Amino acid sequence: MVRFQDVSLRYGAGPEILDRVSLDLAPGSFHFVIGASGAGKSSLLKMMYLANRPTSGRISLFGRDVSSLSRHDAALLRRRIGVVFQDFRLLDHLSTLDNVALPLKVSGQRSDEIRKDVVELLTWVGLADHLDAKPATLSGGQQQRVAIARAVVSRPSLLLADEPTGNVDNRIAERLLYLFEELNKRGTTIVVATHNEALISRFNYPVIRLVRGEVRLEHAETLIRTSDMPARAPVDHGTRDTSLPVEGNPESAG
Amino acid sequence: MLLRKSVVPLNSDATGRFLPWLVAVMVYLAALALVSAMAMSKIVTRWDHGLSGQITVQLPVSESDLTEAEITNRREEVLTLLQQSPGVLSANHIGREETAALLEPWLGQTSGLSELPLPDLIAVEIDQLDPPSTASLTARLIEIVPGATIDDHQRWLGNLLNLARSIEIVAALVVLLVGLSAVIMVVFVTRMGLAVHYQIVELLHLIGAQDGYIAREFQTHSLKLGFFGGLVGVALAALTIFGITRLLGQADTALLPALSLRPLEWVILGALPFASALVAMVTARLTVLRTLSRIP
Ligand SMILES: Nc1ncnc2c1ncn2[C@@H]1O[C@H](COP(=O)(O)OP(=O)(O)OP(=O)(O)O)[C@@H](O)[C@H]1O
Ligand SMILES: [Mg+2]
Numbered sequence: 256m257v258r259f260q261d262v263s264l265r266y267g268a269g270p271e272i273l274d275r276v277s278l279d280l281a282p283g284s285f286h287f288v289i290g291a292s293g294a295g296k297s298s299l300l301k302m303m304y305l306a307n308r309p310t311s312g313r314i315s316l317f318g319r320d321v322s323s324l325s326r327h328d329a330a331l332l333r334r335r336i337g338v339v340f341q342d343f344r345l346l347d348h349l350s351t352l353d354n355v356a357l358p359l360k361v362s363g364q365r366s367d368e369i370r371k372d373v374v375e376l377l378t379w380v381g382l383a384d385h386l387d388a389k390p391a392t393l394s395g396g397q398q399q400r401v402a403i404a405r406a407v408v409s410r411p412s413l414l415l416a417d418e419p420t421g422n423v424d425n426r427i428a429e430r431l432l433y434l435f436e437e438l439n440k441r442g443t444t445i446v447v448a449t450h451n452e453a454l455i456s457r458f459n460y461p462v463i464r465l466v467r468g469e470v471r472l473e474h475a476e477t478l479i480r481t482s483d484m485p486a487r488a489p490v491d492h493g494t495r496d497t498s499l500p501v502e503g504n505p506e507s508a509g
Numbered sequence: 510m511l512l513r514k515s516v517v518p519l520n521s522d523a524t525g526r527f528l529p530w531l532v533a534v535m536v537y538l539a540a541l542a543l544v545s546a547m548a549m550s551k552i553v554t555r556w557d558h559g560l561s562g563q564i565t566v567q568l569p570v571s572e573s574d575l576t577e578a579e580i581t582n583r584r585e586e587v588l589t590l591l592q593q594s595p596g597v598l599s600a601n602h603i604g605r606e607e608t609a610a611l612l613e614p615w616l617g618q619t620s621g622l623s624e625l626p627l628p629d630l631i632a633v634e635i636d637q638l639d640p641p642s643t644a645s646l647t648a649r650l651i652e653i654v655p656g657a658t659i660d661d662h663q664r665w666l667g668n669l670l671n672l673a674r675s676i677e678i679v680a681a682l683v684v685l686l687v688g689l690s691a692v693i694m695v696v697f698v699t700r701m702g703l704a705v706h707y708q709i710v711e712l713l714h715l716i717g718a719q720d721g722y723i724a725r726e727f728q729t730h731s732l733k734l735g736f737f738g739g740l741v742g743v744a745l746a747a748l749t750i751f752g753i754t755r756l757l758g759q760a761d762t763a764l765l766p767a768l769s770l771r772p773l774e775w776v777i778l779g780a781l782p783f784a785s786a787l788v789a790m791v792t793a794r795l796t797v798l799r800t801l802s803r804i805p
Contacts, residue, residue, distance in 0.1 A: 306715055308805045326720060326802075334717035344712050348518045357516065361718040405716075 256282040256413060256444045257303055262312030264298055272298050274468035275312065280446065282412075285439045287455050288448040290465030296448040297341060299465065300415050303446065304338045305329055317412070334362050337411035337443075341418045343402040345390040351377060351401050352386045358409045373408060380404050396423050403431070407438060414438060416447045420454060428454055516713065517706050517723075519730040524701040528731075531694055532738025532789070533745065535687040536781050540746030542687075546680035547774050553673040557666060562637050566591070566600075568629040569656040584629055586653050591633055594649075596641035603630040688788060695735070695792040699727055703800050714804055724797040728790045735789025739782030746778065 257280040264273040272295045280286055288296050301307040302314055305321060314321045316332060324332060337358075345354050352373055359369045377383060380400040390398055399419065406414060416435065420428030428451065436458070439445045449455065455462060462473045519525060568587065570580065584602060591600035603611075608627050635641060643661050650657040703710060713723050754769065770778070 304715060305805070330714075330717050330719045332717075333715060338715065344708065346516070346709055346712065348521070349516070357713075358716045360516070361713060361716055361722060 256280050256284070256317065257446070258313075258315045259302075260313040260315075262302065262309045262314060264295070264302065264307065265310050271468050273309075273465075276468075276470050278463065278470065280444060282444055283439070283442055285436070285445045285458075285460045286447070287458075287460055287462045288446060288465065289450060289452060289455060289462055292450060294465040295468065296450075296465060297417055299463075300338075300417050300446065300448055303413075303415055304336050305333055334358065334409060335412050337406035337409065337414045339399075339402050339406045339414075339416040339419045341421065343390075343398050345398060345401055345405075347390055350387045350389060351382055351393070354390065354401055355404045355408050358405060362409065376404050376408055377401075396427055399423060399431075403434070407443075411443065413444045414446070416445070418449055419447060420449055420451055425451075425454065429457065432458060515726055515730070517702070517709050517726040517730075519702055519706070519727065522702070522705055524705055525698050525730065525734055528694065528698050528734045528789075529738035529741065532691060532735055532785050533741035535691050536739045536742025536785050537745045537749075539684045539687045540743055540778055540781055541749065542680040542683035543777060544746070544750055544770070544774070546677045547770070547777075549673045549676045553669055556669060561662070561666065562634060564633045564635055564643065564659055564661045566631040566633055566650065567658045567660065568631070568654050570627070570629055580629065583654055584631070587631065587650060587657070590649060590653065591631065591646075594641055594646060596636045596639050598634040598636055600631055600633045603632055691735075691785065691788055692792050695731055695789050696796050699731060699793045699796040700800070702727060702730075703797065710801075711804065714801070720798055720801045723801060724794045727797045728794040731793035732786050732790035736782050736786035738789075739785035742785070743778055743781050 257278065259276050259278040261275045261277055262273060263271060263275055265271050276299070288299060290296050298307065302309055303316070305316075308322070317335065319328075319332070321329070321332070346357070349357070352370075355377060356366075356369045356373045359373070360366070374383070374386065377386060380403065382397060382400055382404070385393060385397065390401065393401065403416075403419065406416070414435065419431055419435075423431070432447070432454065435445050435447060464471045464473055566587065568584065575583070588600050588602065591597050605627060608630055643659050647657070647659050650659070710723055750770075
């Protein structure tokens, strides 16, 4: 699914941010990327979503060498990757509905076909009452859910989340990861970059640790669930195969 | 409501707001340049038609001490020669009074006119399809009347044609320069829009928008601005021409028919807003595609 071979990255004439990194993330896998601030987590993800080209080395996604992709094919490939950006990157002048619908519109789907899906998805993430709200009028946690909804609306095969728990407290962060877990169970390959090691320790997923430009693959400690965080059974929504678990509004639920 | 509006909010920022007005000024200039060129070419055609079917034969009278009878004799001989020459349709003497009348606008109704040594003039109508050679005709005339000359108006017409051609070249140059400035302006405005909305452009790119999709946002906006500016410019130009026509109409001059536009010319003027819209659209598209090609 994601394959790095001796990938190095430096910005301009700066230092080597990543130094001959090799990775092979299997389809359907779930990985955390951790490392200190400035370790290169975002940089690694940017190469995965084709925003940056490596200085040297080979990257292949979905079995295709990305350096040989045409611009057209690269765009098609990006549509199979959902990204939750560290800073959300919602469009200020668009409503929640329009923000989430954007990936579908960009891939050429008709507005009337989009609407039903988007409303459904926004209901699942607890934003049914905020369909027409502009991002500026939403709380940080709500904006984050909009960003996540936009990342998953086109049912990507690969979901990359850069510090998706940065703006919220641990409780909500944990809920968010359950949500990703749910998507992962339905076949989505997931990579979550974070520096919240305490959070990671609650999940039993492999960890890619970035230290001085090199990667170490580790396994997280055995999953520990606290009593106030019961595991919820996924609810079937019938129409969607990559649906998010219904849990109402994560903020109000806690 | 869902996503009907454009993703890049170009309408709500100030980057393109002045563009239609600049386009209007440019289209206005282009339209006036075109109309001048078209009017000039019509004037030339008209004079060309009016004059090239005619030549004028001049028989000098001043340096000779001929009697009235001798002059008449000589003239009759020339008239006969002319009428028998192939390619000549008719040859008529222009009387003294007529000649004086021709000069009147320049010299005024002076009493001294009759004392001027006016040349004997013969108006000759020639077959435009098979015109006689001016040189050989002159040679034969000189045998009868030394000093006889033929004015075929070619020098006058040639000057006029040169003037018309110069005006056409200047008009073409104006249109070219105006078009070039418009292109530069649209490039500038589009780059500004790209810079202002870079976040949005980058996001669209990252969620899988093709370059053409992003370009369309900008080119549609640019097309509207270019078309609106073009409409205003042509409307102003039409008003100007109308105004000039009215002014000239009161003065009753020969320029008037040249300024009343033929259908084809109206079509050319009417096409200007479409041309400016097209230029604006294509320029914006190429500018965006070029900028995007630098994003990996
Ligand atoms: N566009 C850029 N140009 C130059 N240097 C950059 C650029 N982006 C990142 N860097 C540098 O690369 C290094 C890694 O940055 P990166 O954003 O990948 O770190 P990170 O692990 O995501 O940090 P954080 O946890 O704070 O988000 C940093 O030293 C940063 O200064
Ligand atoms: Mg980062």
